[in-house]
Amino acid sequence: MLKYILLLVLFTFTLYAKTIQFSEEKYFESLEMTFYKKGKITFLKDKIEVIYENDNTVLTYSNNLLIKQKGLDKIEVDLRTKPAIKMFFVLFEAIYFDKKKILQAYFTAKTDKGVTTLRPNKNIAAYIHSVHYKKQNKYLEFLKIHMRNNDRILIEETY
């Protein structure tokens, strides 16, 4: 019996779990420099995990909590008081899983030639200037985020 329960639990987890590889390009206006990285993102039920290549830090986002774990060191950040960080994860998840109603809560969307442009509503506009993304079926071709301080982030899903 226990065996079946374990199998069911594993099945349930794998049903929600999805891992994608990504490449990241970040331009920092303060440094006038661009940084490149690669990593993988795992979407679990109510949870997102991010791990960069050549870095043993695991970043876990779960609703109102952000956990940064490096070896035994663990830092927890309450995102209820950090809406800008929370916004980033909500945006990422909503775009990847096509949660249009969630995007609608923060942005006004417009799609042209397959590229969707998101214009932030009043409060988000203090941090984010605009968002552009393109998805082909379930594949995220690119996600560009233009920050209000002129920083830019480009994320592309890789095979």
Added chain:
Amino acid sequence: MKKPIRYLNFFLFVISLAVLVALQSYTHFSTSLFSVLPQSDAKKMIEGFQKTQNSQTLLVSVKGFDESALERIQQIEIKLDSLESVSLKVKARNHVLAAHHNANKLMIQDVNVTKLTTIDVAKTLKSLYHEMTSSFFPVIIDKIDPFKVLISKTPIEIHSKNGHAIFGDYGYISYFTLETKSLKDHKKVYSEIHNTLRDAKKVQFFSPLFYYVENSEAIRSDVQNIMALAFIVLLLLYIVILKDVLLLTHTVITLATSAMLATVVLSQMYEQISIFVFVFGVSISTVAIDYMFHHYLHGYYRQEDGKEQSEKMKFNREVLFGFLTTFFAFFILSFTSFLLIKQIAFFAMVSLFISYIHFAFLYPKIGFKTFIFTEKKNKKVTCSISSNIFLSISLVLILASSMWVHFDFNLKNLDYDNQTLKKTEHFFESKHTSHKNVPFSIKADTIDDLITKSKILQREIPTTRVSLASLMSSISYENNKELFAQRHPLKLALQKEAHKLGFKKGYFEDAYTAEKPFTTYTKEQIKSYGIEILKLNDDFITFGIVHEAHYKEVLAYDFVKSLSIKEHFELLMQESVKDIGILGILVIVMIFIMFFILAGNKFVYATIFLLFPIALISVYAYFFSINLLHLFMLFIILAIAIDYAIYMVTDSNIRTKKAISYSLVSTFSGFGVLVFSQINALFSLGIIAIIGIGAISVLLLCMKEV
């Protein structure tokens, strides 16, 4: 041919009605208890606060956290937002304020001096650089305060899911602002909201504004029923017992004239008059019927065609003394600071005066058919108890009652008990933390002082939020200017290390530079920042909120004032109790003086009419707490009882007793019927009236005359 004076009563009625309509005096009535708060700075402050968005909010919650629930709440938001007086509340930043604050924050915010003086510039900047370049999510560096030496208030926790605010474990929640001013607007928006959400499933919604609409409707309907009932009792009395329709018509017209003129007089004195004043005032007017009964049953209205009435029959001394006693009782009570009672007292004085003039001087001129008086000789009095026994029982009960009498000053307990709405309100309160925030106001002589005081509160009491604290005060400006001038090397070190790490040139140019000029704010400028500020006489007022756990700490500051209507009312009521107590003693002293003059050796007998109703009411007080309206009704009962005592000691006969009995029936129709009211304020008046009427009836039936 009939004498023209017979029509004078109708003529006065028409004139009164014309004046009432011409001056639109009836438009001064208000169903809100707020109208009985006296004009004061506190009232103006609350009015000012109510005009801000905080006081009229609509909460709508949809059950569940799935996408279908999210879609439903978004649709509701669109529908409600499209209504004229409803707008979705978005916690939008005021960009003018944000820009001003960002440019001047070094001169505005408190500084962590320890951090400022001990910071390792190279190490901290390197760590910042690392966090920025290695983090998955964007890290925004503050160019003005990269090391976060400025103390920021902990941001308000935002409870959200899927990009939407959530409501405990119930579901999504949305907030709306209701922009309505009058009761008419309230009703319109109430009906629009209910129509919009009528078919919505798994939706809960609440606004404090619903109380205005539902309670005023309930009060209006209750008052109408009570007045109809009172009128039926009066009709029965006149048609069945007196069998004189003409007298009934004249009496009703007289009472209507007196009520209308009292309304006209009061509307010239006050901008707003509580509907309770009208209801109670009309009830008091019916007390004047006892003047009519006494005259009528003693033959003062007898028609004696072609003959002049004898001199003796033209004027009744007992009724005059009864009227004067009641009139002066109200006159003394009119000195109270509690506006509701003051207005009722004025209303009563005017209406009783007009009624007395009618019943004492006009009715004998008009003349009515004589009341056929049949004395039943065989009828025996069922009991005959000595006045000393009544006196002893009364004194024992009154003295003992000091052990159990307790007062209830909770204003809500006087209002209509809207259980359904209270249940919905409780549902929102139980799950919503922001409901636990209590608003308050801050008062200061100057805008600068107001900002300083706002900052003090924010600094000292952790859960306090005052928008004005986000501005610059002369104290914060001078302190910070000196601090950053002393720490000029910090800026130099920052620029040097930033250059080493690769930050572009001039990126930290504005960091820790306290060279901005001082900003002298004007009221208009502050309003443009979206911050509420009022000028009240010579003071400036702003508003803040604090968690209920810290509310008392905030109120302890002498510059902080409560914004709770309930608290102001209760305070006023508590003050009024002392006030009414003193006035009540004066009324009693006046009554005793009247007894000494009129009753002579029957003084004790007369006094029992005063003491016995109090004694029975003190028994009631054993079971229930006494509120202000109980006390007020007690004084009215005493004033009426005094009339009867005067009649009994000066002219005791079967006619007087009969006149008093009819009077009691009419008093029941005026006050006693209030016992059927759903509104506790009116019920309180009714129950005391019933006990009082009962006590006097017992005295009439059972007390042995002296």
